[in-house]
Every structure is written in structure tokens, then in C-alpha cells.
Amino acid sequence: MAKVETSTSRPYHIIIFGASGFTGQFVVEEVARTSSEGPKGTLKWAVAGRSRPKLEKVLEQAAAALSKPELRTEVDIIVADVGEPDSLAAMCKQGVIVLNCVGPYRFWGEPVVKACVENGAHHIDICGEPQFLESMQLNYNSQADEKGVYVVGSCGFDSIPADMGVIFTRDQFKGKLTAVESFLTASSGPEGGSIHDGTWQSAIYGFADSGKLRSLRRKFGYKPLPVVGSKIKRRSALFYSDEVQQYAVPFMGADPSVVKRSQRFLLEEHQEDPVQYGAYAGVGGVGNIIKMLFAGMMFMFFVKFNWGRNLLIKFPEFFSFGFFTKQGPTRKQMEGASFQFAFYGEGYTEDPSQGRPNAKIRTLVQGPEAGYVATPITMVQSAMTILNEPNALPKKGGVYTPGAAFAKTTLINRLNKHGIQFSVI
Missing domain, CATH: 3.40.50.720 (NAD(P)-binding Rossmann-like Domain)
Incomplete structure (x- = not known):
């Protein structure tokens, strides 16, 4: 070095x-x-x-x-x-x-x-x-x-794998990459896993304040990014993903906004055409979906009220089915855990004005506990x-x-x- x-x-x-x-x-x-x-x-x-x-x-x-x-x-x-x-x-x-x-x-x-x-x-x-x-x-x-x-x-983890993953995919693509979808899956070892409740608190305040984010973005006065090639299709709120062979939902974290800001910078500073991006996370099978829907409905209800936010903050384990805890994961749990981001990109080997994308690429970013x-x-x-x-x-x-x-x-x-x-x- x-x-x-x-x-x-x-x-x-x-x-x-x-x-x-x-x-x-x-x-x-x-x-x-x-x-x-x-x-x-x-x-x-x-x-x-x-x-x-x-x-x-x-x-x-x-x-x-x-x-x-x-x-x-x-x-x-x-x-x-x-x-x-x-x-x-x-x-x-x-x-x-x-x-x-x-x-x-x-x-x-x-x-x-x-x-x-x-x-x-x-x-x-x-x-x-x-x-x-x-x-x-x-x-x-x-x-x-x-x-x-x-x-x-x-x-x-928010947002190097996603942001650098899109850039890596673009750099490896032979031609002009125009759109990428990423699918995040995480696995825990025999000891199970959890996330420290600091992340949970950030989510609570983020959802409670989502109106302020919209008004903040208006202050930049940005024009929409140009769409090169055919427009990426938005997936539904819950779908079965053939890519990761499990049910998936749109990724709720910062990744989509971070990637978009990077693409805007690369367009403005280096005249590189922006890549469209959709981010999704695998949630597993039907049992997990039922838990997630139930937890999600409770979360969305409680997060609207001051007393509700206080309850969510006080009892993270209860409201997240043990996913978020005040102790965070043990070292044993961390050793057994890993993540994988699968990127599915498409684009053109020739001129993007010619109809549908004619080339695809698949890349992977994988690593230890996130x-x-x-x-x-x-x-x-x-x-x-x-x-x-x-x-x-x-x-x-x-x-x-x-x-x-x-x-x-x-x-x-x-x-x-x-x-x-x-x-x-």
C-alpha cells in the first residue's frame, strides 16, 4: 500500500x-x-x-x-x-x-x-x-x-454497495448502460441476527418527516434527469422476483436517492448519460411477508403520532418482531451473516435511440454482515x-x-x- x-x-x-x-x-x-x-x-x-x-x-x-x-x-x-x-x-x-x-x-x-x-x-x-x-x-x-x-x-452499507455497484456495472458494460435494477438479499447464520436500534430510530424520524424532504428537494430546483433509451418499469409494492427467487419489495433506504444524486453529478461534471435505477430487497417466503405486512401497518400507524413514535422507540424488538434490538447483534451472529446485491443492467451496444435495449449485464456485490x-x-x-x-x-x-x-x-x-x-x- x-x-x-x-x-x-x-x-x-x-x-x-x-x-x-x-x-x-x-x-x-x-x-x-x-x-x-x-x-x-x-x-x-x-x-x-x-x-x-x-x-x-x-x-x-x-x-x-x-x-x-x-x-x-x-x-x-x-x-x-x-x-x-x-x-x-x-x-x-x-x-x-x-x-x-x-x-x-x-x-x-x-x-x-x-x-x-x-x-x-x-x-x-x-x-x-x-x-x-x-x-x-x-x-x-x-x-x-x-x-x-x-x-x-x-x-x-447505505450506500456504497448500491452506488459503487451501479458505477461498476456501467464500467463493465460493453456499450451504453441505460438502466439497472438491484436486488438485495441478506442471510443470517445459525445464531440468527438483528440490527441495532439506532437504524430503527433513523427510520422512525425519516418517515415522520417525509414531507420536509419533498420541500427540501424543491429548493435545489433540479430538472428531471434525462431518460436515455427505454424507460425503466417500476415494479409493484410486493412481487415475486425471479431474479432472487423470493418475494421482494422496493428498497426503503437511502440507496435510490444517493444513486440518483451520483448520476446527476456524473452528467453535470463529466457529461456521462445517467443510468436509471430501481432498488429492491428480497423478503423471503409467505411467512415473512405476513410478519412484514403486520409490522409495516403498525409502524405506519404509530409513526404519525408523537406518542406512537415514543412507543416505537421504547420497544423496538416488539414492533419489529425482534429484527431491531437495543443490544444489536452478537459477534457470533455477525460472523454468520452476509449480504448480496445482484445488479441486472440493460443497455445498447449501438445507438440508444434504436428501439428496445439489445444487451444485458449481471453483476454482484457481496460481503460479510452488512x-x-x-x-x-x-x-x-x-x-x-x-x-x-x-x-x-x-x-x-x-x-x-x-x-x-x-x-x-x-x-x-x-x-x-x-x-x-x-x-x-
Whole structure:
């Protein structure tokens, strides 16, 4: 691996903010693993958060999990609090990149973005909340550009596999790719699986606020993206998918909005025709559908009211049939879990104005457990890409999606080496 370059004389290449949170602790372990990839002492990093004792405990846990006792003494601790802007500014002045693991981002994200932009640190998050991601672009893009700072959102499971998967599919297609559908399936091992309720909370507030997202989008004043070739057909709310041999539903996360923003950037900056995108998730058999419909109806009813949201937040396990828990998955559960994104693309070997698409491609992005194994990998490799490949990033600083920031970099190769495999079928 190339020696990491720092653009400044800052003491740390990477600062993990929110390192003692549920996801943060796994990001700490991933940075510790990655820091040994270069010559000794290439990557200088620190952990940050509100509580020094909690951060010390996380370093102890990482030291034990990775058999690296030196982590306890060699990794510095920075005390910083979202509610104290001065502490955030002091933290951001010390790092080239801040990995922000403090969510839900709609409540705690903006002060960190603001501090990064004002103090010249790049910012990476793992947010899956379109409202936050797009409002950061609206509010901070020009300021980040002036400062030469990259603010790259959704660098976790939302939405690197989807966004970079579409770009990979386009790059592998011989001809002009015009449309892609993705199908996500996740499997758990013998121990079962669950997701930490931080993600559940983000979904609750996201649905409650969906009206605000629509008005936010109007502020950009975007024209609809041009449709090249024949228009992609929208699937119904529940259908049997021959692609993944199970029932599927439209994917509810940030992926469709992130991919669309990337395609808009590639059109505006590189004059590359946009690829239409539809995202779906496999939900399994009839038993799962009944559970999902029941949970979905309860969710949609309760999320409308303040008291209902409070109940949803208080009892995630009950309302999600054990899918979301306050404890999150165990390490054993994580070891047994995996995900797979299947991409089905179509396009033209010749001129797209000639009738129906005449060529197809199928690609796959697959990897380990999505939330706490794959997400730290994608987040840390995004940071490594910014550190090592400054010349392959967009010419200007700004607020970017992963696809916009990393389309011309070797991020996909890096992910392939770290257990997230991109392949053509």
C-alpha cells in the first residue's frame, strides 16, 4: 500500500468521532486492522467522543479482540461533544479526516459537518437518512468547495454497495448502460441476527418527516434527469422476483436517492448519460411477508403520532418482531451473516435511440454482515481512498455522494481486497 500522505501537518490522518457508540467500536477495530497495512507508523489516528472512560474501554476491547495490546497506549483520545462547538472545532483542527459515527444524523450530524468544513477537515459519515444528506449538500456545498474539503455522506452499507455497484456495472458494460435494477438479499447464520436500534430510530424520524424532504428537494430546483433509451418499469409494492427467487419489495433506504444524486453529478461534471435505477430487497417466503405486512401497518400507524413514535422507540424488538434490538447483534451472529446485491443492467451496444435495449449485464456485490462488518470496511476504505488518491477525487471540494467522490478512484479494488467482492456474472 502506498504511504499515506497528509495534506497538512495535522497530528492525525483519521479521527473516529463517536468511537464508543455501537457502530463506532467496530470502526475502531477496522482502523486498527488497516493501520498496519502500510509501513510502520503510516497511519496516525485517534478516537473521539464525550466520555474518556468509555473511549478507554473501547480501545481496551479492540486491543483484546485484535491481540494488539499497544492500542491501549498508542492511540490518543480526544474529548469532544456535539453540544460544545469549541470542542468540535478543536477536534477537527487535529485531523485530516473525521469519521463521524454519531447518529441519528438528523439530530447530531450538522454540528460535526459544520466544524469539519470550517476547520478544514474532510468528513465521512455512514448516514442512511436522505433528508440529512441532501440538506448538507444544500447548506455546505459551496463552503466546502471554498475550503477544499470533501464531505462524503452515506459511506456505509447505505450506500456504497448500491452506488459503487451501479458505477461498476456501467464500467463493465460493453456499450451504453441505460438502466439497472438491484436486488438485495441478506442471510443470517445459525445464531440468527438483528440490527441495532439506532437504524430503527433513523427510520422512525425519516418517515415522520417525509414531507420536509419533498420541500427540501424543491429548493435545489433540479430538472428531471434525462431518460436515455427505454424507460425503466417500476415494479409493484410486493412481487415475486425471479431474479432472487423470493418475494421482494422496493428498497426503503437511502440507496435510490444517493444513486440518483451520483448520476446527476456524473452528467453535470463529466457529461456521462445517467443510468436509471430501481432498488429492491428480497423478503423471503409467505411467512415473512405476513410478519412484514403486520409490522409495516403498525409502524405506519404509530409513526404519525408523537406518542406512537415514543412507543416505537421504547420497544423496538416488539414492533419489529425482534429484527431491531437495543443490544444489536452478537459477534457470533455477525460472523454468520452476509449480504448480496445482484445488479441486472440493460443497455445498447449501438445507438440508444434504436428501439428496445439489445444487451444485458449481471453483476454482484457481496460481503460479510452488512451493518457492523461491511459498514466499517466501506467507511475506512473511503477514508484511505481520500488519503491516498487526492488526484483522483473531484477537482473541487464539496458535499458528495460516494459515487460522485470515488467514481474515478480505485475504491472498488480496495473493497475487493477487504472482503467486499464486486464481480461480473
